[in-house]
Amino acid sequence: MPRAEPESKVSMDTLIMKFGGSTVGTTSALTQVLSIILEEHERWKRLLVVVSALEGVTDALIEAARLAQLGNRRGYRRIAATLRTRHMALAENLPLGATERAVLQADIDRLLFDMLDTCQALADRRLNEDYEHPEHYEAIVGVGERLSARIVAALLRQNDLRGVAIDATDLIVTDNVYGNATVNIPLTRERILAHLQPMLDRQITPVITGFIGSTVGGHPTTLGRGGSDYTASVLAACTNAKEVWVWTDVDGMMTTDPREVAEARKIPSLSYDEVAELAYFGARVLHPRMVGPLRERDIPLRVRNVFKPREQGTLINREGERDRVAVKAVTSIAGLGLSARRRGPLAGITRLVDDILFRTTGSHTEVMISSQTSGESFVCFVIPTTAGPDALHTLRQALEDELPETPEAGVWTARPVTVVTAIGNRLDQLNGLTARLFASLNDIRILAVAQGPSNCTLSFVTEPGDAEKLLLQIHNFILNSD
C-alpha cells in the first residue's frame, strides 16, 4: 500500500530524485540510496532517478581528456586503469547476484574501452590536424555518469525493481556550448514523451545519467560542472513532476559551506531567488541554472541528506519568499578584479573578459561590481562554479597575453579577488539589518560592496587572504541573530 506523505497527499504523481557523487561512491552510501529508492517507489506513481558520477571521477576524466589532447597516451591510460579498478571494486562489493554482477562488470569494461578509444581518437587528431575536438572531449568527460547509472540500475534490478540505465544523450537536447551547454526544453520534452514516458507507464524506474546531453545534430555535450542537478530540474519540467529531491551528504542548504566551517547550520526553507543567488555566488550544493525551470513551473525542490533520510532537509519553493527578513547564508566565490588609472566606458574590458572566459571554459561571466572615482576604475567579475576550478587561472593567463594586444580595452591590471556574499530575504528593507551587519565586520579591507537587484544579496569584494575572516564574521552574525 502506498503510504501518503502529509504534505503531498493530493497526487503522488511524479518524483525526480537526484543522487550526487558523494552518495553513489561507496557501498554504505549506495545501501542508503537503495533503501530510499525502494521506499519512494512505493509512494509515487512514477519515479525518475538521476545520478552523478562517483565523487572525483569527472575531475579524473577531465584530466584524461586534457592528456589525450596533448597526446599523452600513458597519462590517459593510467587514469582509465584507476577508474576501472575503482568501479570494479564497487561492483565486486555490492550485494549483487552473479548474473547482475557479470553484466555490470562487462558494462564497466565496455564503457572504459569506449573512453580509451575516444582518447585515442583525440590524441590522433592532434597529430594529424591539430585542432580541438569538443565532441570527443565531451564524450570522455561524460563517461562517469554512464558508469554510475549502470551501478545504480543493477542494484535496483537485484531488488526486484525494473531499473534501467538511460543515457541522457538520447533525451536531453542542448545548444552547442561544449562544456557548459544549456538545454532546449521543448525539444527535450518531445523526446521524453516519445521515449521515457512509455517506460514510466510500464513501471520501469529509469536511472538517468546527469550532466550529459547532446546537440540536435547528436554531438555529445555536458551541462557545466555540477550539471546533474540541472538534468533533474529539466526532467521535472518535462514530466510535470510534483517535486525534485536532490540527495547529497550534507543536511540541506547550509548557512555556509560545512566543509569549511564546522558550525554551519541547515537552513529549513528558502525561496527560488535565494537559492539561485546561493548557487550563483558559490554554494557548491546546486547548479545555478537548475532553479529557472523549477521556478517557472512552481515545482518545489528539496535538498536532503542520504544518511539522514528521516529529516526533511531544505525546502525550496515560492513560499520561501514570505519568510522573515533575515540574512540566511554566506558564500564565497573566486573573482577577478581589474583596475585602471582612468575613468571611462567599461564596455571594452567587459567584452574582452567575457570573450576569453567563454572561449576557454564555455561560461559567461558577469560584471559583479563596477565603481569609478574621479581618476580610477575598478571592475570585478565573478567566475561561475560551473566553469570548473581552473577557470580563474586560465582566464588570468589569457588576459595577461591579450590585454597588451587590445589597446582599445585600456590599460588594466588584474588581480584575483574573492567575493563574499550575504544572502537573505528582502535585504533592501530598511530595518537596520544591513547596518548591524556592517557594524559586525572588523579589521577587513573591503574593496567594493554591492547590493544585488534581486534584493537577496549583499556582496563584498575582498583580497583572497581576507576572505575567510570576512566569511566567518558574517557567519557569526547569522548564528547570533537567530
Ligand code: ASP
Ligand atoms: N559529475 C559532474 C561534475 O562533477 C556533474 C555533477 O556531479 O553534477 O561536475
Ligand code: MG
Ligand atoms: Mg553537485
